[in-house]
């Protein structure tokens with residue numbers, strides 16, 4: 001298969017760049033009532049703390065659109081207004097300083113309405129995301145192109161883009177999501193050949209964490225590995241903070257972003273002579289608040305363990321009733337099982353300190 005590096009223009013929302021050579025940005029969506037400014041801002045702060053770089057809020061009515069002004073003013077990250085069908089709400093959201101708009105111009109009625117949105121968005125330098133979902137495809141396109149498939153998804157996205165382009169608007173980001181990972185992958189591959197707009201990628205309605213994390217990792221990960229995608233959202237039926245954590249795990253797995261530690265742990269096997277699962281879980285717990293992008297390895301035996309442990313910034317490999325602790329490729333000490341966690345934590349903290357001192 002040909003490696004496709006999708007080239008895109010760059011969009012800006014506050015100081016977040018999307019597209020070009022900018023880092024793949026991480027998005028999420030609030031599940032608070034946007035009219036409740038306090039609750040929405042609290043969740044935005046939690047998301048930002050977890051590393052979310054752009055959030056989206058639903059704008060179902062005028063009150064929510066008006067609440068945006070206060071939310072945007074106090075939010076540490078850009079806030080995108082999510083609007084379906086109503087041009088008046090899109091205009092209100094722009095007037096209330098939304099950092100971005102998610103709307104499908106083909107779904108909002110007359111040309112005059114689209115033109116008014118495009119002109120105001122242009123004036124306020126507000127990017128628009130055209131977001132096509134397989135469940136709500138343009139019915140004319142869907143019926144004339146054999147139903148929901150990658151071609152009809154792309155045609156639908158292009159149609160929405162062309163409506164904006166007609167009014168000279170090109171600060172566009174495009175998404176083309178389905179809950180079916182393979183359909184999503186095929187659609188983005190086609191779309192990447194057709195547009196130079198930044199692509200927002202994700203698997204929509206991926207489900208509860210157990211299934212949704214895997215489906216998102218497969219869909220988003222495949223596309224990113226092919227060079228497709230400029231900004232991502234993992235959609236889960238869960239606390240949106242988890243979406244952000246999973247997004248970073250996907251990006252870290254592909255060496256595309258470094259955020260916080262990377263934990264490598266072996267699956268254990270008949271060679272394991274220590275209680276590795278418990279140790280790995282304890283180390284994972286200890287790493288939750290660690291911000292430094294260090295690589296930590298927790299391995300079960302002297303066969304494959306030392307190799308991985310040496311490769312990490314700090315590692316531990318089990319033996320018979322004892323562990324070897326590694327730093328930067330060398331065994332620095334051997335410790336008893338009962339002291340392993342404390343001793344390993346001390347070394348992790350030394351590595352963190354070194355990382356901070358070296359900037």
Ligand code: SF4
Nearest residue numbers: 266268269300301305
């Ligand atoms: S590192 Fe050792 S204990 Fe762990 S899975 Fe590999 S061989 Fe088994």
